[in-house]
Amino acid sequence: MHQSNYDQLRARAYAIWEREGCPAGKDLKHWELALKEKGKFA
Numbered sequence: 001m002h003q004s005n006y007d008q009l010r011a012r013a014y015a016i017w018e019r020e021g022c023p024a025g026k027d028l029k030h031w032e033l034a035l036k037e038k039g040k041f042a
Contacts, residue, residue: 009034 003011012034017026 005038009038012037 009031013027013030016030016033017023020026020030
């Protein structure tokens with residue numbers, strides 16, 4: 001099954017959050033980083 005763009009971005013933002021040690025209050029930063037990465041690889 002193919003993941004939606006939203007699901008792919010959510011999974012990437014979650015991976016970034018985990019990589020950075022699961023900090024609280026950084027969700028927007030991680031979402032923006034995931035969006036930037038998608039723009040580079042799209």
